[in-house]
Structures are given as structure tokens and as C-alpha cells.
Amino acid sequence: MKNMCQTRVLSVPSAKAHFEKTTIKRRELQPHDVLIDIKFSGICHSDIHSAHDEWGGGIFPMVPGHEIAGVVEAVGSEVTKFSIGDRVGVGCYVDSCGKCEYCLRGEEQFCTKGFVATYNSRDYDGNPTYGGYSQKIVVKEGFVVHIPDSLELDVASPLLCAGITTYSPLKHWNAGPGKKVAILGMGGLGHMAIQYAHAMGAEVTVLSRSLNKKDEALSFGADHYFATSDPETFTELAGRFDLILNTVSANLDVDAYLSILSIDGTMVNVGAPSKPDQYNVFSLIMGRRSIAGSLVGGIRETQEMLDFSAEHGIAPQIEVIAADQVDEAYDRVLRSDVRYRFVIDVSTL
Numbered sequence: 001m002k003n004m005c006q007t008r009v010l011s012v013p014s015a016k017a018h019f020e021k022t023t024i025k026r027r028e029l030q031p032h033d034v035l036i037d038i039k040f041s042g043i044c045h046s047d048i049h050s051a052h053d054e055w056g057g058g059i060f061p062m063v064p065g066h067e068i069a070g071v072v073e074a075v076g077s078e079v080t081k082f083s084i085g086d087r088v089g090v091g092c093y094v095d096s097c098g099k100c101e102y103c104l105r106g107e108e109q110f111c112t113k114g115f116v117a118t119y120n121s122r123d124y125d126g127n128p129t130y131g132g133y134s135q136k137i138v139v140k141e142g143f144v145v146h147i148p149d150s151l152e153l154d155v156a157s158p159l160l161c162a163g164i165t166t167y168s169p170l171k172h173w174n175a176g177p178g179k180k181v182a183i184l185g186m187g188g189l190g191h192m193a194i195q196y197a198h199a200m201g202a203e204v205t206v207l208s209r210s211l212n213k214k215d216e217a218l219s220f221g222a223d224h225y226f227a228t229s230d231p232e233t234f235t236e237l238a239g240r241f242d243l244i245l246n247t248v249s250a251n252l253d254v255d256a257y258l259s260i261l262s263i264d265g266t267m268v269n270v271g272a273p274s275k276p277d278q279y280n281v282f283s284l285i286m287g288r289r290s291i292a293g294s295l296v297g298g299i300r301e302t303q304e305m306l307d308f309s310a311e312h313g314i315a316p317q318i319e320v321i322a323a324d325q326v327d328e329a330y331d332r333v334l335r336s337d338v339r340y341r342f343v344i345d346v347s348t349l
Contacts, residue, residue: 006024007134010323011133012051019326021349033141034072038069040343040345041133041157041346042343044066062130064120066090066092067160067161067162068157069156070137070153071088086146087153089302090137090143090144091161092161093109093116093117093296094118095123096111097111106298106301107298109296132157145299148309155316159316162188163314164297164305166192166245170193173266180240182241183207183245185207185208185248186216186217191216205237211225239260239261244257244261244268245268249272255283259283267291268294269292317341318340319341320345323348324348
């Protein structure tokens with residue numbers, strides 16, 4: 001691979017624009033690089049936030065996508081972890097300094113230099129990064145993971161973000177036997193969190209606005225289900241939970257949710273609303289409660305999550321779409337009209 005690789009992509013030329021099919025050039029394969037033939041790319045809500053420039057700082061034209069599943073097409077001369085034909089994945093970032101204390105302990109997402117995101121970012125040379133809505137991508141081998149044979153590639157792709165985003169905080173805050181865990185939101189992240197918390201041995205309660213997803217939540221492993229639109233819910237659940245995992249990307253009545261935490265309970269946020277939340281500090285003080293956040297996971301933990309998913313039969317519920325359906329899919333995500341994760345079949349690009 002002495003020449004740069006040209007590949008077809010779906011890109012947005014500006015914020016909130018429609019997607020266009022075009023081409024870009026991937027970098028020349030370096031000694032530690034892996035060239036991946038992308039088969040499937042999941043759609044994450046953060047793709048929509050970025051493509052709409054709701055978080056600011058958007059780099060356009062933009063090729064979103066950080067839930068990438070494919071097959072190794074070529075490897076650099078010094079690659080040792082992967083071979084041509086391997087089934088692999090790439091998640092939310094593609095580089096870090098590799099030297100700071102967080103990189104050295106396998107938490108590259110907290111790199112003090114700042115990790116290089118898979119898209120809408122700049123590499124350490126200042127070049128923009130382009131994501132998985134693409135036929136091919138070149139990634140350093142240290143940021144590529146193996147997809148177990150028992151996981152189909154289309155099903156595996158959302159695990160590279162939705163999977164690790166929920167697995168990591170549940171593990172960090174010790175979800176397991178004897179712990180009462182509430183999953184707030186029954187969407188793309190929430191339906192994964194239910195499965196992981198159940199497999200870890202926790203008592204799992206789902207909190208969703210209405211009861212219309214109750215049967216599905218129970219089928220994913222939930223023990224209990226409550227509608228947050230019912231004001232009696234918060235009275236009945238007062239002081240119950242050790243952990244609330246908030247997967248909702250919307251502003252909430254934070255004080256109401258803090259009230260259903262037990263003493264020393266923690267509300268962990270993985271959903272990211274575009275506007276700041278507000279809460280009364282006494283909601284924390286009176287129960288020694290905490291509000292926290294979690295950012296995906298390190299590469300080592302991402303591989304662990306994939307292996308755990310394969311071992312326990314955990315998989316997202318997906319709807320596979322063609323490349324020309326992505327604009328429609330974005331609209332449907334915003335209407336909560338998806339059960340529960342869109343995945344792009346890249347062969348249609």
C-alpha cells in the first residue's frame with residue numbers, strides 16, 4: 001500500500017445538510033496501520049448531534065460514524081495483532097498519546113493530550129478525521145478490536161459505542177449481585193444497559209416515560225418497569241437504587257431522580273443533552289449521593305465488552321438500512337421511531 005486509498009463515503013457538507021455520496025482519500029498505510037473494509041456502520045445519536053453541529057466546533061464536510069465493523073483488507077509491515085481477513089471493529093477514537101498515565105493503564109479515552117476521535121476531530125498532524133459511513137478506513141492497530149466469531153458484524157457494530165458506553169459505567173460502579181440498578185431510558189443505549197446489568201447479576205429496573213416498552217424491557221432482562229410520567233413512581237421508588245444509569249439525551253428533573261437513589265447512591269450520565277441540567281445541591285447532601293458521568297471505555301475494556309457480549313448472548317436489536325436511507329433514519333431517531341439501533345449496510349454505498 002504505497003498509495004493513498006480512495007474510498008466512497010456519505011458526508012454532510014454543512015450543519016443539518018442532507019447526506020451526499022462522495023469520495024475521500026484515506027492516508028497511506030503506515031507500519032502499524034490496518035486497512036479495514038467496512039461492512040456495517042451503526043448510527044449513534046451523537047452522530048446526529050455532530051452532523052447538526054449541536055455541540056459546536058463541527059468540522060465540515062463531515063463523515064460521521066464510530067460504530068464500525070468490517071474485515072481486515074491489508075496490514076502494515078509491523079502489525080502483529082491482526083491478519084488479512086480478520087473480523088474487526090473500531091469505536092469512538094483512533095489515536096491517543098500512548099504515554100500519559102491514563103493511556104498506560106488502558107483508559108485512552110482520558111488521554112491528557114486528548115484522544116483523536118474517529119470523526120469530526122483532527123489527528124496529531126492537524127488533518128481532519130472521517131468516520132465509518134465509508135467503504136474503507138485506515139486505523140492504528142492499537143485502536144482496532146477483534147469481533148468474536150459468534151457475533152454477526154451487523155449486530156456487532158453498535159457495540160463499539162452503545163455497548164461500551166453502557167458496559168463501562170455498570171462495571172465501574174460495581175453493578176452486580178445485591179445491587180439495585182435503574183436504567184433510565186429504553187432506547188439505543190438503554191436496551192443494551194438492561195442486558196449488561198442483568199448479565200452482571202444486578203436487580204434491574206427500567207424507567208421510561210410510558211409503559212409501551214414494558215414487555216420488551218422484561219424480555220431484555222429487566223426485573224421491574226415503571227413509567228416516569230406517573231408521579232406516583234417517584235414516591236414508590238424513593239431511596240431505592242444504588243445506581244441509576246441515565247441514557248437519555250434530554251434535560252430531566254434531576255432532583256426527582258436523585259430522590260430515588262439510596263444513601264451513597266450514584267446517578268451516572270451517559271446521555272448528553274445539548275443544554276445544561278440543573279439540580280438542588282441538597283438533593284446530594286441529604287443522602288450523600290453523587291452525580292457522575294462516563295465516557296465510553298478504553299480499548300482493552302472494549303475488547304472485554306465484546307467478549308462478554310459473545311459469552312452472554314448480548315446483542316443490540318437493529319434495523320439494517322441502505323446508505324440512501326440515512327437522512328430518513330436521522331429523522332426517525334429524533335422521533336424515537338427505531339427499535340433500537342440503525343445500522344448502515346455499507347455495501348449499498
